[in-house]
Amino acid sequence: MKRTFQELFTGLATRLSPQLPAAWMLLVLLIFLAIRVLGSHSFESLHLFRKAL
Amino acid sequence: MILQPLHAAIGVLLLGLSAAGVGYPLARRLGTAFHPWERMAFALLGGWGVLSLLLYLIGQFVFSRWVIFVVTSGFAAVGLRFLVGIWRHREVPGPWVEKRALLPAALVVFIVLVTAVAGLAPVVGNWGSDTVAYHLLGPKVWLRAGVIRPVADNCHTAFPQTAETMYAALMATGGPLAPCFADFLTFGLLLAMSASLAMRCGLDATGGWWVAAIVATMPAVFSGAHLAFVDGLYAAFFLAAVRAALDAERHPEWTSFGIFRGLLIATKYTGLLAVPALAVSLVFLQRKSDQGKWQRASEGFAFAGIATLLVAAAYYVRNWLLLGCPIYPPPPGLVHLCHAKYLSTQAVLDFHRYILQRGAGLGRGPLALLLLPFNLTYHTANFHGAGGIGLVPLGLAPIGILVTRKSLTTKFLVILAILLTLAWFLTQQESRFLIHVYVIATVFGVIGWRHCELFGGRVERAVAGLLVGVSVLYGVFMIAKLEVDPLHAVFSAPYAAKRYAEQVPYAESFDYLNREPSVKEVLILDRSVPPFYLEKDYVKPVGQWGELTVPGVASPQDAFAVMAKLSITHVLDVNSAGAPFQVSQPAAGLQLVFETKNQRVYRVE
Numbered sequence: 065m066k067r068t069f070q071e072l073f074t075g076l077a078t079r080l081s082p083q084l085p086a087a088w089m090l091l092v093l094l095i096f097l098a099i100r101v102l103g104s105h106s107f108e109s110l111h112l113f114r115k116a117l
Numbered sequence: 118m119i120l121q122p123l124h125a126a127i128g129v130l131l132l133g134l135s136a137a138g139v140g141y142p143l144a145r146r147l148g149t150a151f152h153p154w155e156r157m158a159f160a161l162l163g164g165w166g167v168l169s170l171l172l173y174l175i176g177q178f179v180f181s182r183w184v185i186f187v188v189t190s191g192f193a194a195v196g197l198r199f200l201v202g203i204w205r206h207r208e209v210p211g212p213w214v215e216k217r218a219l220l221p222a223a224l225v226v227f228i229v230l231v232t233a234v235a236g237l238a239p240v241v242g243n244w245g246s247d248t249v250a251y252h253l254l255g256p257k258v259w260l261r262a263g264v265i266r267p268v269a270d271n272c273h274t275a276f277p278q279t280a281e282t283m284y285a286a287l288m289a290t291g292g293p294l295a296p297c298f299a300d301f302l303t304f305g306l307l308l309a310m311s312a313s314l315a316m317r318c319g320l321d322a323t324g325g326w327w328v329a330a331i332v333a334t335m336p337a338v339f340s341g342a343h344l345a346f347v348d349g350l351y352a353a354f355f356l357a358a359v360r361a362a363l364d365a366e367r368h369p370e371w372t373s374f375g376i377f378r379g380l381l382i383a384t385k386y387t388g389l390l391a392v393p394a395l396a397v398s399l400v401f402l403q404r405k406s407d408q409g410k411w412q413r414a415s416e417g418f419a420f421a422g423i424a425t426l427l428v429a430a431a432y433y434v435r436n437w438l439l440l441g442c443p444i445y446p447p448p449p450g451l452v453h454l455c456h457a458k459y460l461s462t463q464a465v466l467d468f469h470r471y472i473l474q475r476g477a478g479l480g481r482g483p484l485a486l487l488l489l490p491f492n493l494t495y496h497t498a499n500f501h502g503a504g505g506i507g508l509v510p511l512g513l514a515p516i517g518i519l520v521t522r523k524s525l526t527t528k529f530l531v532i533l534a535i536l537l538t539l540a541w542f543l544t545q546q547e548s549r550f551l552i553h554v555y556v557i558a559t560v561f562g563v564i565g566w567r568h569c570e571l572f573g574g575r576v577e578r579a580v581a582g583l584l585v586g587v588s589v590l591y592g593v594f595m596i597a598k599l600e601v602d603p604l605h606a607v608f609s610a611p612y613a614a615k616r617y618a619e620q621v622p623y624a625e626s627f628d629y630l631n632r633e634p635s636v637k638e639v640l641i642l643d644r645s646v647p648p649f650y651l652e653k654d655y656v657k658p659v660g661q662w663g664e665l666t667v668p669g670v671a672s673p674q675d676a677f678a679v680m681a682k683l684s685i686t687h688v689l690d691v692n693s694a695g696a697p698f699q700v701s702q703p704a705a706g707l708q709l710v711f712e713t714k715n716q717r718v719y720r721v722e
Contacts, residue, residue: 085516085569086577089584092494092512099495100591 122237125298128291132168132283133161133302135189138196139171140164143376146369147361152316153208155360158309160199162357163373165303165350166380167428168192169282174431176265176282182289189286218323221330224589225308228333231600232343233301237294238603239613240344241620244647244661251276252345253296254649256285261654267440269459270648270660272468275445277432279384280347296345303350304342308333310356311556315563317363318526324563331559331585334592336504336599337497338556341549347384352552354380355391359533362399363526366410371417372424379428386444387541387550392425394536402529446662464663475501476545486542493548502548504595507588509566510558513581516565530557621650623691626716630687633710635720637686642673642699646691656683673699680706680721688719 140160147156168189175184203209214222242249255274259265265282267275274281280303287295311332312325320328332338342349358377365371378395382388403414433443442455446465457465479485479492479499490511497505521527534557541551569581606613618624627650630636639655641648644663648655658667658676667683670676673696680688688707690700692715700707700719711718 082574083576085565085573086580088515089512089569089577089580092508093580093584093587095495096508096587096591 121292121294122298124292125237125287125295126291128287128289128295129299129302131189131193131290132165132286132299134193134196134200136164136168136192136196137161137199138164138192138194139168141195141199143167143373144199146373148364148366148370150317150364151313153203154213155309155313157203157209158306158313159357159361159373161302162306162310162353163376163380164192164196165283165306166279166354166383167376169279169286170380170383170428170431172286173265173278173282176259176285177435179263180259180265180285181263182260185286185289189290214326215323218326221323221326224330224593225326225333228339228593228596229301229305229308231596231604232304232339233298234607235600235603236297236300236343238297238606239294239617240297240649241616242647243620243622244645246344247273247346248297248344249647249649250661252281252347253284253288254647255281256288256296257649259285260289267436267445269666270644270657270664272446272460272660272662272664275436275440277383277385277388277429279380279432280345280350284345297343300343300345300349303353304333304339307338307342307349307353307356307552307556310353310360311559313360314356314556315560317360318530318560318564319521319524320560320563320567324567327563327566327585328556328559331507331509331563331589331592332556334589334596335506335555335559336592336595337500337502337506337548338552339592339596339599340503341552346549348549348552351381351384351388352556354384355388355553356556358395359530362395362402363529365417365421366413368417368420371414371421374417375421375424376428378421379425382425382429383432386448387544388429389444390540390544391537391553394533394540397536398529398533401532402525405525405528459660459664459666461663461665464665468662472545476547478542478546481543486539489538489542493551497548500546500548503599504592506548506555507592508584509562509588510555512584512588513562513565513569514558515561516568517561517563518565520568521561521564527561530560534558622647623689623716624650625713626689626691626711626718627651629711629718630689633687635686638684640676640680640683640685640688642676642688643691643693643696645693645695646689656685685721687721690717690719691715 137160140163143163144156144160147159172185172188175188240248240253244250251271251273254271255268255278258268284296287299308329312329315325315328354377358374358381361370361374361377365374378392381391403411436445437443440458442451442457444451445457446460446468447455447457449469452462452465479496493500493506494508494511518527518531534554537554538551566581566585569577573581606616623646630639631652636653639651639653641655641657644659644661648657656667658670659673660666665671667676667679670679688700690698692698698717704719706722707719708722709717710720
């Protein structure tokens with residue numbers, strides 16, 4: 065069981081790691097665009113929407 | 118309209134040449150690890166600082182325009198010879214910009230050009246602007262008085278004065294526009310130091326240009342490097358010290374490091390916090406090197422220590438002798454040990470409270486520290502960030518650090534950046550105070566970008582390029598938005614007049630006082646009135662930070678009793694947001710000679 069988990073983890077890490085930098089940069093970029101382009105009002109609306117739900 | 122900018126350009130040229138002349142020996146001391154262009158930039162930067170120190174020392178006794186002109190002209194002749202020699206022997210061979218670096222080079226040129234042209238706009242603003250409140254007030258008063266002394270009504274004029282002494286020299290040689298116009302030169306030197314550090318970390322010339330371009334387009338960096346702010350110059354000295362230390366082996370090289378470290382402390386008090394951070398990181402760097410290098414470094418540290426002391430001591434000893442405390446206003450640890458002249462303990466404590474409040478950022482707890490990289494990137498306004506630092510430090514620097522993590526230089530720079538950020542986090546979280554750390558982060562950011570370009574897949578390359586593009590474009594947009602107003606004022610005289618009328622508080626009264634020949638000595642009653650705009654001598658009994666400048670006078674009202682002793686000819690009374698008119702009419706012995714909305718000027722009968 066332990067071995068299987070280790071294999072799974074190593075396999076996952078190996079498969080994921082080449083994508084990590086791109087994912088990280090994309091995340092940084094998207095948060096920035098969300099804040100700057102959509103503006104804080106969008107976040108406010110989202111918050112109000114969630115609150116209403 | 119063209120005469121004033123021309124005058125400013127002549128002043129900057131004279132001081133630039135003079136700085137090159139003073140810095141020439143410094144350039145010769147640098148080892149072979151430095152490119153010829155780096156030597157030139159180091160000579161200019163070091164010379165700028167050391168020339169300022171020389172003028173400051175002379176200025177303690179006499180600081181007339183004539184003395185400044187003679188001193189700077191002498192060194193300018195040496196500087197001219199130095200530069201002609203470089204040109205003749207083709208010491209800095211071309212091409213200066215490779216084809217691949219044309220885009221970042223164009224960005225750098227554009228931002229530096231904007232800095233220069235916008236710097237030609239006349240200075241405006243109220244007491245909330247540091248430029249008006251003290252950076253340019255001190256120089257103006259020193260030139261009028263013919264001697265460098267702290268201006269009693271603004272304790273910030275007693276801060277270390279490397280930048281301000283040069284502003285005074287610029288005013289003397291290039292007129293009132295020269296200090297802000299000269300920002301392009303010191304900003305350019307900051308960018309040169311950034312590129313120099315980048316290339317020392319393994320990037321090629323194109324990488325160096327990109328680091329310079331990304332740093333130039335960071336609004337937080339720009340805000341600290343223009344309008345006669347000193348943060349850009351401070352960061353340039355810091356980076357020069359780091360760059361010099363990285364390759365220091367012989368005593369002259371360590372001495373150069375010591376000089377730049379001294380200039381750091383001689384430019385801003387925060388340098389006192391940067392020095393221990395530098396020391397810890399350098400000990401780490403040298404201990405990890407071989408035994409022989411460590412031994413040589415130990416001796417080098419001693420030489421550097423002496424150089425630092427010689428460069429920085431003057432500012433602190435002067436304050437100690439004249440104001441009762443080497444650091445003025447005294448920091449928390451010294452409040453009860455020093456008796457600070459002009460400042461009550463309460464005024465000092467109020468000042469500390471203000472600093473803590475202004476620099477609170479988003480808190481000082483462990484979570485705030487953990488979230489700092491995100492907050493600095495996305496919530497720039499909480500750090501007075503003027504538009505922020507872009508996305509490269511957060512998005513790409515971690516990649517750059519990861520891929521170079523085994524390099525000793527990376528470890529040294531990361532430790533240094535962490536220590537500096539911690540000191541900043543615990544004291545005053547003002548974005549522009551961290552410019553040197555942003556530069557280090559950008560260096561790693563560009564290394565990370567280069568790694569993505571060379572070893573990443575299609576998506577990684579595309580996202581990295583997009584991130585840099587968005588970051589740079591956003592920065593350019595923010596800076597352009599900020600500079601539209603001064604640029605408009607440079608090219609349109611009617612707009613400049615309108616801007617002056619709107620943005621200079623009590624402009625009409627200043628105009629009256631400046632043009633009226635009978636005005637000799639003005640009593641300014643309200644502490645929010647910025648005396649920077651006054652061309653005559655003045656007394657401000659209660660200063661901006663609660664300074665009490667006249668013995669026995671604890672409030673503006675008390676000042677009326679000692680007016681004759683102070684040879685006051687006119688009184689400026691205003692109805693400000695902080696206090697109403699102080700003179701009740703009709704006032705005995707005072708004749709109202711000028712009145713407009715919220716402003717009254719009296720002649721003393």
